[in-house]
Amino acid sequence: MKNQHDPLTPEEESLRFVSRFYRENKNNTSEAWKKILPHLRRDRKTSRRMWIYRTVAAAAVFAGILIGMTYYWNRLHTDWVIVTADAKPRELFLPDQSNITLSPGSSLRYDRLCFGKDERRVELSGKAYFAVHHEADHPFRVATPTVTIQVLGTQFQVEAATDSTTAFVASGKVRFSTGKSYCDLTADMRAVGQKDGNIRVTKAASRNELAWKTHRLTYRHTPLRQVVDELEKLYGCSITGIPEEELFLTSDFNEMQLTDIIHIINQTLDTHLSVEP
Amino acid sequence: MISIAEFETSFRCYYRPLTMYALRYTENIDDAEDIVQQAFIDTWDKLNEGKNICSLKAYLYRTVRNNCLDYRTPHAEEACEENCKEQEPSEEEQIVRSERDAQLWTAIDRLPQKRKQIFLLAKRDGLSYQEIAEELNISIKTVENQIAAALKTLRNTAIRIYLFFFS
Numbered sequence: 001m002k003n004q005h006d007p008l009t010p011e012e013e014s015l016r017f018v019s020r021f022y023r024e025n026k027n028n029t030s031e032a033w034k035k036i037l038p039h040l041r042r043d044r045k046t047s048r049r050m051w052i053y054r055t056v057a058a059a060a061v062f063a064g065i066l067i068g069m070t071y072y073w074n075r076l077h078t079d080w081v082i083v084t085a086d087a088k089p090r091e092l093f094l095p096d097q098s099n100i101t102l103s104p105g106s107s108l109r110y111d112r113l114c115f116g117k118d119e120r121r122v123e124l125s126g127k128a129y130f131a132v133h134h135e136a137d138h139p140f141r142v143a144t145p146t147v148t149i150q151v152l153g154t155q156f157q158v159e160a161a162t163d164s165t166t167a168f169v170a171s172g173k174v175r176f177s178t179g180k181s182y183c184d185l186t187a188d189m190r191a192v193g194q195k196d197g198n199i200r201v202t203k204a205a206s207r208n209e210l211a212w213k214t215h216r217l218t219y220r221h222t223p224l225r226q227v228v229d230e231l232e233k234l235y236g237c238s239i240t241g242i243p244e245e246e247l248f249l250t251s252d253f254n255e256m257q258l259t260d261i262i263h264i265i266n267q268t269l270d271t272h273l274s275v276e277p
Numbered sequence: 278m279i280s281i282a283e284f285e286t287s288f289r290c291y292y293r294p295l296t297m298y299a300l301r302y303t304e305n306i307d308d309a310e311d312i313v314q315q316a317f318i319d320t321w322d323k324l325n326e327g328k329n330i331c332s333l334k335a336y337l338y339r340t341v342r343n344n345c346l347d348y349r350t351p352h353a354e355e356a357c358e359e360n361c362k363e364q365e366p367s368e369e370e371q372i373v374r375s376e377r378d379a380q381l382w383t384a385i386d387r388l389p390q391k392r393k394q395i396f397l398l399a400k401r402d403g404l405s406y407q408e409i410a411e412e413l414n415i416s417i418k419t420v421e422n423q424i425a426a427a428l429k430t431l432r433n434t435a436i437r438i439y440l441f442f443f444s
Contacts, residue, residue: 014374015431018297018381019400024393026306027382029292032314033285039318040281042325049278049327 079112085126089213096120096133098140101213103127103159127159129213132172147193150175156185157210163195168209208234217253217261224249224269231261238276247271279324287333288317295341297378298371302345312348316340338372384434388427395420396427 008016083092085102092100092108095115102108106126115121120132120140132140132151140151144160147167154172158165167176169185176183180197190205208230211217217234219227224247228239235258247269253261262273292313299309316337323330330336366374388396395413398404399420406424410417 010374011377011432014377014381015428016400017301018378018385019397021300021304021306022382022385022397022401023306027293027296027310029289032292032310033288036288036314036318040284040321 074113077113080109081112082107082109084108094120094122096135096138096140098133099131101129103129103212124158124160127157127212129155129157129210131155146178146195148177150177157213164192166190166192168205168207170207170210215255217256219249219251221248221250223247224265224271227265228273231258235275239273240276241272241274243271278327284321284324287337291334291337292317293379293382294372294375295337297382298338298375299341299345300378301371301375302342302349308348312344313341316344338368380434381431384431388430392423392427395423399424 083090083100083102084107085104087104089104090102092102094100094110095112098120100108100122103126106124106128108122108124108126108128110120110122116138118138120135120138121143122141123143125144130140130142130151132154142149142151142158144158144165145162146160147165149156149158149165149167151172151174154174155170156172156174157168157170159167167174167185168190169187171187174185176185176191176193176199178193178197178199181199183191183199183201185191185201188204188207190202190209192200194200206218207214208217208219211230211234217230225242227249228242231237232239237258239262249265249269251264251268253264258275262275265271266273295313295316296306296309299312300306303309303312320330320333320337320340365371385393385396395409398409398412399406404412406417406420409415409420413420
């Protein structure tokens, strides 16, 4: 028999306590959850951690914009180097050590900021002779109003006029393109690119076209009339005393004055050519 | 940051023990539920503000206790007398007790309807077996049997818990 005055075991105590205050349909967990759920608001206050995340995100976006703007600004910003030859041929070196000789009255420009980054690009108006270093990763391009010439280590001449451009390759290989077509040229090939996109190629063209730069004239059984035309064009003069008969000249002239050239021709072919300024 | 789903899991786990814990102070299940629900809401707000809480359970018990003490201030004098008589068990023991109480509440929930009714009339409402028999139009023997059966179930629940914790 249990003694009424014995202390209650914890289990007994709990049983009595709970029985005493038990009420039906109370203390329902699911209903309580439904009741508090509307009060669990997410956006009460922005916690400090959220604030840090937001600040970092904003800073990242801002940095991204700054970087984008810098790239864009670099693109737009240019630093043109312009070189012009006046009365005499003018020689210049590009940052990649390529050597260019500008014919009198010609000019060339390139952007110092981008030259050599992806490509080596120059814009030409007039006539110039190029001796370009080979750089496989950075194609060398000469841009004229009608034509783009792409080059890997070559020597060539470009003459850019308003409606057409002529290129003459001394050595190496050159890709000559208009918007419409392109053509690869090798040594002693000459091409003319027109505004309408057409290209006309001559093989085994005469190197005398380069004489203004090379100071070298080569004639192999060349008709005298052609010789005279070339000399007149090269020296900007007029030559008289051309005989009726067809005469042919075979000769080399290196670094010579016009008067000396005329003298030698007269001697060789027994003619009486003379120069009129 | 805790998700609502995680919070609900904790809610379902601790709600009843916490109401039993609060019930010790309030002696009224409605007030106990209000206090515990408010404690959960306050805790959720704290979590959202980025507060780092190591033990959610311990935090909840402390919050409920603080809220109960605030609740009891008007009745401080009566309460103190009651509490000071029986030595208040340690916090750990209180938590264990609250879990046991919760289990018992659930066990009473699950008693068959008639048995539950008879049990409550006797142990909660203080009716005599005679009065219950007359009220429900049944024999006193039935009342005795029903109450015995109820107690047997409930005591088993309590003992099972006892063995689980202390064996």
